[in-house]
Amino acid sequence: xxxxxxxxxxxxxxxxxxxxxxxxxxxxxxQHLTLDIIxxxxxxxxxxxxxxxxLSLTRLRWYFELQRxxxxxxxxxxxxxxxxxxxxxxxxRIGWKFMFYFMLHSYSKMEKNKNEFVKHWSEKHNITxxxxxxTGLQSTTIQTRGG
Numbered sequence: 001x002x003x004x005x006x007x008x009x010x011x012x013x014x015x016x017x018x019x020x021x022x023x024x025x026x027x028x029x030x031q032h033l034t035l036d037i038i039x040x041x042x043x044x045x046x047x048x049x050x051x052x053x054x055l056s057l058t059r060l061r062w063y064f065e066l067q068r069x070x071x072x073x074x075x076x077x078x079x080x081x082x083x084x085x086x087x088x089x090x091x092x093r094i095g096w097k098f099m100f101y102f103m104l105h106s107y108s109k110m111e112k113n114k115n116e117f118v119k120h121w122s123e124k125h126n127i128t129x130x131x132x133x134x135t136g137l138q139s140t141t142i143q144t145r146g147g
Contacts, residue, residue, distance in 0.1 A: 033122045035114050039076040042098075046073075046114070050107060066099040073098045077121060090120055 035043040045062055052059045065071045070082040074095035078084050084091040094117045101110040 033118055035073075035118055038118060038121055039073050042073040042076050043114075046102070046110065049102065054105060063099070063102055066102055069095070074117070077117075077125075088124070090124070091117075094120065 035046075049059055049062060066073070069075060069085055070080055072095050074084050074091050075082060078091075084095070094113060097113045098110070098117075101107075101113055
C-alpha cells in the first residue's frame with residue numbers, strides 16, 4: 001500500500017519495477033493518447049476542414065502542407081521531422097493516406113486513418129511527441145510526396 005499525505009492508494013501488489021506495473025502503465029498511456037495530444041495542430045485543422053469549402057484557399061494551403069513530408073500530420077508527431085519516411089514504413093503509409101483522404105474529402109476514411117495512427121503511435125512509438133515550434137523553411141529545397 002502506498003500512502004500519500006492526502007489519501008491512501010493501493011497498488012494491488014504491483015511495485016513500480018514489476019512487469020505488470022509497466023504493462024498496466026503503458027496500457028493506461030495508450031488509452032489516453034489522442035490525435036489532439038500527438039498532433040494538436042493537425043487535429044484542429046482536420047476538424048476545421050470539415051467546415052471549409054472544397055475550393056477554399058485555407059483548405060488548398062493545408063493540402064499543400066500535407067504534401068510536404070516535414071509538415072504533414074505524421075511529421076508533427078515527429079517534431080516536424082521527415083525522419084519517419086525512413087524510420088517507420090507504417091507511419092509513412094499513414095501520412096500518405098492523410099493527404100489522399102484530405103484531397104478526396106473522405107471524412108469517414110480520415111477518421112479510420114486517425115484511429116489507425118493513434119493506435120500505431122501508442123503501440124510502436126509509445127511516446128508523447130515533443131512539440132517544436134515551426135520556424136519556417138530551413139532549406140531552399142522542399143521535399144514533397146509527389147517528387
